[in-house]
Amino acid sequence: MSLKSFKSDLLEKRVQIITTDMSGKVTASDDALIPLKKGSSLQDIDPFFEAIVPLVSAEAELLEFPCVNLKTDENEFVLDIELRYGDGELIAILYDFSEHYRRSHPVVQEKNENTILANQLLVEQTIANEKEALKNSFISKLSHELRKPLGNMMGFVNLLKDSNLNYDQAEMLKIVRQTGLHIEELLNDLLDISKISQGTLNLKSVSFKMKDVTKHLKDMFSLKAKTKRIEFEVNMHDNVPAVLIGDPIRVKQILINLVDNAFKNTPKGKVLLDISVDYSRAKKVSLRFSVSDTGYGIKDAELPKIFDSYYQIDQLLSPTEGQGLGLKIVDDLVKLQKGKTKVKSKVGEGTQFEVSLPFEVPLRAEKKPPRKKAIDVDERIRVLCVDDAELDQMLIMKILINEGFISMDLALHGEMALQLIDLKSYDVILLDLDLPILNGIEFLKRLRAERKTKKIPVVVLTAMAGAEYQKEAEALGISAYLTKPYQPKELVKAIKAAFKEKEK
Amino acid sequence: MEVSKKIVLIGHFGVGKTSLVRRYVDSAFSEDYLVTLGVQVKKKQIELDDNQVNLIIWDLEGNAKVENMRSSYMLGTDGFLYVFDLTRPITFNNLNENLEFIKKQYPKAPVKIVGNKADLFDGNDLDEFLTKNKLEQVITTSAKEGTNVATVFEELARELL
Known part of the structure; x- marks a missing residue:
């Protein structure tokens, strides 16, 4: 052809x-x-x-x-x-061109289907994020609301503890106090989860000794081990650097949660915390923390869910012993520190959690700054307490009287406080932020704007535990920010430190 | 009186343009997504206000940007249906930009905005969704259930008479 x-x-x-x-x-x-x-x-x-x-x-x-x-x-x-x-x-x-177009049809079909799938996944992710944000905001608000009455309750329980109680009363109060501490712990956990999700939890980078962390854990769990008749062993390998740079509070929080979880799920046998070096390179080291128990174990089907907050909340609401939100916090904190969490478990034999966390190692052991000589504090510090809640006022007054402070005035709001400051001199102001007429932040602004009053130390006492509130108050020059519930000694310490600062 | 009107369906791929045409012209629906290449034209005769109207419906392949569509397909268009998928924000995120282009290029052709796949929403959720996304002017349809499908074509046809 x-x-x-x-x-x-x-x-x-x-x-x-x-x-x-x-x-x-x-x-x-x-x-x-x-x-x-x-x-x-x-x-x-x-x-x-x-x-x-x-x-x-x-x-x-x-x-x-x-x-x-x-x-x-x-x-x-x-x-x-x-x-x-x-x-x-x-x-x-x-x-x-039927043949030509039909040949290209499957390619376009696949491309479009993949794009549609990716769009749908994005939508699902957005919905999940919105749901999470809503949950966090709810948790944060709820936590603030609960913190205030709990603070009052714990404050008076602490005062009552030091009063003349008979044995039975003291024992009953002990239970009330323990329950209150447990609620406080759960609230703190909830708040931490929401802070991590919102990206407002900032990690510290300070040098610390792992030995101090393990000592704290041993002290904390020795009584529990004795009561439950469970062996608790901490094994730290020799090559773990003595001094590390990281966030010891968060490391402690991870380990406390893991060990506590192990205790909760172990009726007999042993809980072991093993700390070893995963890898070490130049100034960096990764430590492996393994917490194993001889407890009930976790079913395979449950394992992928155990770090989920909703699952944790389900467990929390179940009629059996609450598991707390500990594992969710562990997972969140480990991820925040760019570490990894693994879990292995066998029903009836026990569970092993393994956490790897990166740290920096200081090249030379840092010298401790010389201890400053303690300054004697005149305990007749003139205090002005600005708080509209009667229970809060009473609590503060009782704490201060117990500590020997005898001069304290009360103001129900910022405006009243400014009038009192005009008439009298104060060494330290205790300030609640949520006040009528003139709120705490506005009061601080007015206080700092006046030459006469701009240097008066202020200790904030509030139920508003969010980092954003603290930041706003700190920007206006405060000596301390205590969130309710606080311990009496924390308050006293903050007042004394603020006074020392003023005297400098 | 007998008249013919060319209606063009435009919008992203996978929003259900072909399904709307099939539901309207053939009273049929399939869950399977089959991509449209180029253009497919169907005809539907309707009686409207004593007029015999031949709707010549051009179902175009999906495209995120109207300006990228073949201009010859648009020649002689009397009216547009801009279709998007209520469940995929990416299909209505650039709605205003596309509408602006159409109005500029084809100033005489009316445009109806159609949010398809309404069957995937609960009644109240849909109202809330439309308000939240400032889509109150949209006609919502379900090619799957036939909701508002004839309405949307016939409202446009009435505007064209």
């Missing part, structure tokens, strides 16, 4: 030429693709032509339409169509 005849054969099979009058009525057709009856119109082939035929004119002499899907009684085509104007007639040229 010659090239010419091959080409003409190919064109004959793949291209159809139709001529019509300007209304679309067929005058001639080679019927290569679509057989046309005599006297039929282009519009009879497919509605596609209905909107197109009227558009062809001497002015618009060539119209091109790629990839047109046409369906006739016998066939389905994907055509490129040209409509031309030629001396009062219309020429339609149909190019059959």
Whole structure:
């Protein structure tokens, strides 16, 4: 077959030429693709032509339409169509590219399906994030609301503890106190979870000794081990650097939660904390903390869920012993420190949690700054307490009286406090932030704006535990920010420190 | 009186343009997504206010940007249906930009905005969603359940008469 005849054969099979009058009525057709009856119109082939035929004119002499899907009684085509104007007639040229277009169809199909799937995943992620944000905001508000009455309760329980109680009363109060501490712990956990999720929990980077952390753990759990008759062992490998740089409070929090969880789930046997070096490179070291127990173990199906807060809350609300939010906190804190958490468990044999955390190692042991000589504090510090809640006022007053402070005035709001400051001198101001008439922040602004009062130390006592509130207050120059519930000794320490600062 | 009107459906891929046409013209629906390449044209004859109206419906392949669509497909368009998927924000995020382009290029052609897949929402949720996303002017449809499908085509057709 010659090239010419091959080409003409190919064109004959793949291209159809139709001529019509300007209304679309067929005058001639080679019927290569679509057989046309005599006297039929282009519009009879497919509605596609209905909107197109009227558009062809001497002015618009060539119209091109790629990839047109046409369906006739016998066939389905994907055509490129040209409509031309030629001396009062219309020429339609149909190019059959069905095979070409059909070959590209699966590629486009797959691409589109993948994109749609990715869009849906993004939407799901957005919804999950919104849900999480809502949950965190709820937790944060709830925690603030609960903190205030709890603070009052614990404050008076602490005062009552030091009063003259008989044995039975002291024992009962002990239970009330322990329950209160447990609620406080749960509230702190909830707040930490919400802070981590909101990205407002800042990690410290300070040098510390791992030995101090393990000592704290041993002290904390020795009584529990004795009571439950469980062996508690801490094993720190020799190559663990003595001094590390990291956040000891958060490391302690992770380990306390893991050990506490192990104790809760171990009726007999042993809880072991093993600390070893995962890897060490130049100034960096990764430590592996393994907490294993000989307890109930966790079913395989439950394992992927144990770090989920909703699962933890479910457990918390179950009639059996509450598991707390500890594991969720562990997972969040480990991730925040760019570490890893693993868990292995066998029902009836026990569970092993393994946490890897990166630290820096100081090149030389840092010298401790020389201890400053303790300054004697005049305990007749003149204190002004600005708080509108009667219970809070009473609590503060009792704590201070117990500590020997005898000079304290009360103001119910910022405005009243400013009037008192105008009349009398104070060494330290104890300030609640949530006040009527003039709130704590506005009061601080007015206080700092006056030359006479701008240096009076202020200790904030508040139920507002969010970092944003603290930041705002700190920007206005405060000596300490204590969140309710606080321990009496914390308050006293803060007042004394503020007073010392003033005396400098 | 008999008239023919060209309606073009535009919007992202996978929003349900072909499903709306199938539901309206053939009273059929399929859950399977089959991508449209190029253009597919269907016709529906309706009676509207004593007029015989031939709706020539051009179902175009999906495209995120109207300006990237083949301009020859738009020739002689009487009205547009801009379709998006209520469950995929990416299909309506650039709605205003696309509408602006259409209005500039085809100032005489009215545009109806159609939010499809309404069956995936509960009644109250949908109202809340439309308010939140400032989509109050949108007509919501479900090609799957047939909700508002004829309404949307016929409201546009009535505007074209």
